[in-house]
Amino acid sequence: MTAAEQQISGGFRAQFGGPPQVLVRAPGRVNLIGEHTDYTEGFVLPVTINRAVWVALRPRTDGRFRLYSQNFGATVERAGNPEPLVAGQHPEWQDYVLGAAWALREHGHRVDGFDAMIAGDVPLGAGLSSSAALCVAVCFALARAFALPIDVRRLAFYARRVETGYIGVQCGIMDQMAAAMGLAGHALLIDCRTTEARPVWLGLEARGIAIVVADSALPRTLAASAYNQRVAECITATDAARRLFPARAIATLRDLQEDDLPALARALPETLFRRARHIVTENGRVQTAVAVLGHGDVTALGGLLNSSHVSLRDDYAVSTPELDRLVTLARAVPGVLGARLTGAGFGGCTVNLVERTALAAFQERVIDRYRAETGRPATMLVCRSANGAAY
Numbered sequence: 001m002t003a004a005e006q007q008i009s010g011g012f013r014a015q016f017g018g019p020p021q022v023l024v025r026a027p028g029r030v031n032l033i034g035e036h037t038d039y040t041e042g043f044v045l046p047v048t049i050n051r052a053v054w055v056a057l058r059p060r061t062d063g064r065f066r067l068y069s070q071n072f073g074a075t076v077e078r079a080g081n082p083e084p085l086v087a088g089q090h091p092e093w094q095d096y097v098l099g100a101a102w103a104l105r106e107h108g109h110r111v112d113g114f115d116a117m118i119a120g121d122v123p124l125g126a127g128l129s130s131s132a133a134l135c136v137a138v139c140f141a142l143a144r145a146f147a148l149p150i151d152v153r154r155l156a157f158y159a160r161r162v163e164t165g166y167i168g169v170q171c172g173i174m175d176q177m178a179a180a181m182g183l184a185g186h187a188l189l190i191d192c193r194t195t196e197a198r199p200v201w202l203g204l205e206a207r208g209i210a211i212v213v214a215d216s217a218l219p220r221t222l223a224a225s226a227y228n229q230r231v232a233e234c235i236t237a238t239d240a241a242r243r244l245f246p247a248r249a250i251a252t253l254r255d256l257q258e259d260d261l262p263a264l265a266r267a268l269p270e271t272l273f274r275r276a277r278h279i280v281t282e283n284g285r286v287q288t289a290v291a292v293l294g295h296g297d298v299t300a301l302g303g304l305l306n307s308s309h310v311s312l313r314d315d316y317a318v319s320t321p322e323l324d325r326l327v328t329l330a331r332a333v334p335g336v337l338g339a340r341l342t343g344a345g346f347g348g349c350t351v352n353l354v355e356r357t358a359l360a361a362f363q364e365r366v367i368d369r370y371r372a373e374t375g376r377p378a379t380m381l382v383c384r385s386a387n388g389a390a391y
């Protein structure tokens with residue numbers, strides 16, 4: 001047992017009396033490239049990181065839920081069927097736990113009440129998928145505790161269903177698949193149409209390169225509504241593309257190519273065209289990223305990160321002045337190969353490829369300087385890649 005597991009197990013005994021029946025870890029993730037492409041069935045390339053959520057759980061037979069969060073130092077007790085949040089209701093940590101029971105029941109699985117203790121060190125609400133890690137950990141724990149024969153991919157779907165059906169965020173499948181199936185030393189190339197997932201060897205450590213996450217310390221308050229708005233814009237752009245190319249089977253923006261962009265530019269309103277252009281070019285960048293990783297060309301990979309940021313800022317409009325500032329400061333540091341916002345945007349973090357010899361300079365010339373300029377308590381995290389919950 002790791003120290004974290006001993007700690008949560010001990011906490012469970014103290015809180016609930018007796019040991020947990022199952023103990024599950026699910027990691028957060030940083031997305032290397034492929035942003036906002038998952039809900040249009042495109043390609044993404046996340047890396048699971050050495051920050052995780054742990055769930056210790058014991059099933060009950062009386063339908064009650066007793067939940068304790070070590071991070072919030074809070075207990076919640078409930079009975080009866082959990083019900084999805086209503087529009088505008090702000091989700092609390094326990095909603096992701098109860099939502100997992102709801103999602104499994106929605107699909108006909110027999111899940112009774114349970115006692116659960118939650119702990120984790122994924123920074124909350126920073127764009128490193130703390131909520132997906134929590135949902136995946138609880139879904140895995142419930143499947144084990146109630147002996148439900150559900151495969152890993154399906155569990156990732158149920159974890160996503162918590163977000164789309166219970167919480168009310170129309171997210172894609174990237175974060176949950178990563179938390180479930182990521183592999184240490186690798187990024188995970190996910191084709192979000194087929195949900196095929198292939199580990200791609202990173203080889204960054206041997207090249208002296210670190211993946212650095214810089215947290216802007218900007219709360220993502222508008223993230224959910226702005227996110228859902230982007231999802232809706234993509235659907236509208238897809239409808240317009242179908243009218244433009246009636247002979248083609250266009251299920252999502254995934255079905256458009258760079259060659260289509262001039263015609264789309266003429267037919268679509270400017271904003272919708274920009275949204276579509278981001279998706280099309282970002283899918284291309286993911287494919288290129290996988291190819292350059294194959295050759296170990298980290299300079300080219302850095303360039304792709306930089307272009308991704310420009311596209312997210314100008315075409316997809318999910319950046320903020322703070323994230324742009326972090327990226328600009330990073331790019332001015334010798335030894336930083338690339339920088340971009342990561343996750344949904346509207347605050348949260350940037351991901352940076354940094355030569356290890358430049359880490360001190362990164363702290364000083366990006367983090368400290370940003371703090372001085374904005375007064376926001378930015379932090380940096382040098383990530384190690386880690387295994388997903390399935391391993």
Ligand code: GLA
Nearest residue numbers: 035036171172173174343344
């Ligand atoms: C959030 C969502 C993901 C994905 C990213 C943007 O993390 O949960 O499904 O859409 O934003 O790439």
